[in-house]
Amino acid sequence: MTADLEIIAVKSIGEVTRGADLAGIIAASVELHHRDVVVVTQKIVSKAEGRLVPVDDDGPAARLGVVLDQSVRVLRRRDELVISETSHGFICANAGVDLSNVDEGWAALLPEDPDRSARRIRDGLEAVTGLVLGVVVSDTFGRPWRRGLTDVAIGCAGLAAVVDLRGSPDDRGRALLATEVCVADEVASAAELVMGKAEGIPVAVVRGLDASWFREGSVQAEIVRPTGEDLFR
Amino acid sequence: MTADLEIIAVKSIGEVTRGADLAGIIAASVELHHRDVVVVTQKIVSKAEGRLVPVDDDGPAARLGVVLDQSVRVLRRRDELVISETSHGFICANAGVDLSNVDEGWAALLPEDPDRSARRIRDGLEAVTGLVLGVVVSDTFGRPWRRGLTDVAIGCAGLAAVVDLRGSPDDRGRALLATEVCVADEVASAAELVMGKAEGIPVAVVRGLDASWFREGSVQAEIVRPTGEDLFR
Numbered sequence: 001m002t003a004d005l006e007i008i009a010v011k012s013i014g015e016v017t018r019g020a021d022l023a024g025i026i027a028a029s030v031e032l033h034h035r036d037v038v039v040v041t042q043k044i045v046s047k048a049e050g051r052l053v054p055v056d057d058d059g060p061a062a063r064l065g066v067v068l069d070q071s072v073r074v075l076r077r078r079d080e081l082v083i084s085e086t087s088h089g090f091i092c093a094n095a096g097v098d099l100s101n102v103d104e105g106w107a108a109l110l111p112e113d114p115d116r117s118a119r120r121i122r123d124g125l126e127a128v129t130g131l132v133l134g135v136v137v138s139d140t141f142g143r144p145w146r147r148g149l150t151d152v153a154i155g156c157a158g159l160a161a162v163v164d165l166r167g168s169p170d171d172r173g174r175a176l177l178a179t180e181v182c183v184a185d186e187v188a189s190a191a192e193l194v195m196g197k198a199e200g201i202p203v204a205v206v207r208g209l210d211a212s213w214f215r216e217g218s219v220q221a222e223i224v225r226p227t228g229e230d231l232f233r
Numbered sequence: 234m235t236a237d238l239e240i241i242a243v244k245s246i247g248e249v250t251r252g253a254d255l256a257g258i259i260a261a262s263v264e265l266h267h268r269d270v271v272v273v274t275q276k277i278v279s280k281a282e283g284r285l286v287p288v289d290d291d292g293p294a295a296r297l298g299v300v301l302d303q304s305v306r307v308l309r310r311r312d313e314l315v316i317s318e319t320s321h322g323f324i325c326a327n328a329g330v331d332l333s334n335v336d337e338g339w340a341a342l343l344p345e346d347p348d349r350s351a352r353r354i355r356d357g358l359e360a361v362t363g364l365v366l367g368v369v370v371s372d373t374f375g376r377p378w379r380r381g382l383t384d385v386a387i388g389c390a391g392l393a394a395v396v397d398l399r400g401s402p403d404d405r406g407r408a409l410l411a412t413e414v415c416v417a418d419e420v421a422s423a424a425e426l427v428m429g430k431a432e433g434i435p436v437a438v439v440r441g442l443d444a445s446w447f448r449e450g451s452v453q454a455e456i457v458r459p460t461g462e463d464l465f466r
Contacts, residue, residue, distance in 0.1 A: 003239035003440070004427040076464040083464060091378045100412075140412070143376055144465035145324045146385070147458050148395040148415025150422070162381040165429075179333075179373070182381025183426065189383070190423035193416065193442065194237040196398075207236070209426060225380050231309040231316060232377035232465065 003208065009194040010203035018050035023124025026203055035214055037134035037159055037206040038125060039191035043101055043108055044202040045117045045137050045155075051109040052102060063097055066107050070095035075233075086110060089224040090154065091233075092141045101200070111137065114155025115218045122157040134159030134214060138188035144232070151192035153184035153219050160184070160213045161222035182223060183213055236441065242427040243436035251283040256357025259436055268447055270367035270392055270439040271358060272424035276334055276341055277435040278350045278370050278388075284342040285335060296330055299340050303328035308466075319343060322457040323387065324466075325374045334433070344370065347388025348451045355390040367392030367447060371421035377465070384425035386417035386452050393417070393446045394455035415456060416446055 010030045016022070022045065026038060046052070055062040061080060068074070071084035075091060086095050088110065096110040111117040114137045122135040137155035142148075153161060165179040191204035227233050243263045249255070255278065259271060279285070288295040294313060301307070304317035308324060319328050321343065329343040344350040347370045355368040370388035375381075386394060398412040424437035460466050 003236065004242045004437075005240040005423070006236035007238040007240075007423075007441075009237045078464060140414075145458055145463060146415065146418070146456050148413045148418065148456060150415050150418050152379070180381045181373075181425070182379065182383050185379070185381065185383050186422040186426050189419040190238070190240075190426060192414070193419050193423060193439075196443075204237075206426075208240075210429075223379050223381060225378055230378060231311060 005190070005206065005208040007190055007194050008205040008207065009201045010205060011201055013044065013202050016044040016047045016202070018047065018052075020044075020048040021124065022048050023121050023128060026121070027125055027128040029203070030205055032125065032129050032131055032133060032205065033207060034131050035133070035209065035211060036131070037136060037187055037209055038121070039136045039138050039188060039204045039206060040118075040121060041195065041202040042096070042110060042114070042137055042139040042154060043098065045111050045114070045121075046108040047102070049111055049117065051111060052106045053109060054105055055099070055107045063094060063099060063107055066109070067094045067097050070097055070109060088114065088154070088220065090141075092139075096139060096154075110139070110154065115157065115220050116155070118155035118157035132158070132214060134209075134217075136184055136187050136191070138191060140192070151188040153188045153223065155219050156184045156217045158214060159187070159209070159217045160215055161217040161219050163213055183209070184217060184219060184223065238423070238439065238441040240423055240427050241438040241440065242434045243438060244434055246277065246435050249277040249280045249435070251280065251285075253277075253281040254357065255281050256354050256361060259354070260358055260361040262436070263438055265358065265362050265364055265366060265438065266440060267364050268366070268442065268444060269364070270369060270420055270442055271354070272369045272371050272421060272437045272439060273351075273354060274428065274435040275329070275343060275347070275370055275372040275387055276331065278344050278347070278354075279341040280335070282344055282350065284344060285339045286342060287338055288332070288340045289338075296327060296332060296340055299342070300327045300330050303330055303342060321347070321387070321453065323374075325372075329372060329387075343372070343387065348390065348453050349388070351388035351390035365391070365447060367442075367450075369417055369420050369424070371424060373425070384421040386421045386456065388452050389417045389450045391447060392420070392442070392450045393448055394450040394452050396446055416442070417450060417452060417456065
C-alpha cells in the first residue's frame, strides 16, 4: 500500500549562521519533488536572517526584557511566563523569543516577516529545482485549554494557509456549515512529528498534499485573526 | 529516499451504524504494521456508539438546544455560534455537536468517554492483528487567535498524548526549558491532511512514529488543562 502522504526529515542541514542561503542548503540536502512542501523551523530562519540579540545571562529572567520589547500587548503573565501579542499578531509565550539551540548569551527573535521569509526560501528553491514547491516556516506554540505544544505555521508561501471547504457538500450532498481547514498549521504539526525538539532536525519535507492547495498563501492574511473577529481577545 | 513518516487514508470504511465493530471494520480495510497509529474521526465513533439525537430541523438553530444541553459552561456566544466547555473539559464550538455527515433530523454528540472509545478500538485491533498499535480519536476544533480549524485528539490509547521533552538537552547540551509536545494532537492534524472533510474518509493510518511514544496515553489526563492551571479560563 502506498502512502498518501510522506514526511521526510532532512537531517544534514548543519549549523546555520547569519546570511546563510537556506534555499541552497536545503536543495543540496534533499531531493525535492514537484509539489513538495518544505517545512523550515523558525530557529534557522531567524539565525539566517540575523535575528539574534544579546541577553545578559542564560535564564528566563534575562529574556524578559527582550520579550516585553517584542510584545505589542501582554495578555497574561505568571511568574516568568508571558503570553503576549507580537507585532505580527501572533499570540504566544514569550513573544516567540527563544533561548534554546542558540549560543549562550543570545536569544533568537521571530523573523520580522515570516511570510516574506517563506517566499524567499520558496523562490530560491524553485529557482534551483525548477519545481513548484511550497514552504512553511514553523514554530512551537502553546494554546489555551490544552496542554502540550504543537507546531504551527508562522509563515508560508506557495501553499494555501487556510483551505475553505465552506459550501462543499458533505457525503450526503448537503452543504457543510463551516469547514475552513488550516492546512498550513496541520502541515507544521505533521512535520514536527519527525523533527523532534533536541535532535537538530530543522527541516522536513511533506510530500503528497492536495494539488489544489498549491497557490500563494499567507499566514498573516489568512490565519492571524483580526482583533474584531476574535471572541477571545 | 524513504519517508520517516507515512500517512495512509483508509477509503473503504463505508457507512457506520450503531453497534458497528469499528476495530473489525478497520482491520479488514487496511493492512496494519507494528506500531501504526490508527486515527479515527469522532463522527464514526459517535455513530458506532449510538451517540445521535434527533433535532427538529436541519439548521444551526435546531442544534442550539442540544448544544446547551451538552455544555457545562458557555464561554462565548455570537449569534448561533456557541463556544462552550463540554463535560469532558473540551472547549470547542457547539460542544462538538455536529450536523454534517449525519442523517437529516439528527445530530451527532461527542463520545461519552473518547479515551475509552480509543481503548476499545485499540484492544479490538490488537486482538485481531497481534500487533502493538495506537489509536487516536480525532475531531475538528477551532481555536482562539488563529483562523481555520485543525484536527485534534479527543481520545487516545496506546500512544502518549503528550511527550515530555523538558530536561532533554538541546543540541548544545543545555536543558530545554519547556518542551512538552502534544503528539496526539499533531498526529490528528497530520491524519486530517489525507482525510478531507467531505470525502467520507473517516480513518487514516500514521506509520513511523517514535517507538518511545507507544505507552498508554489519555487525552483526558494529559491534554485537558485543569481550570486552575489555565490562564485563559
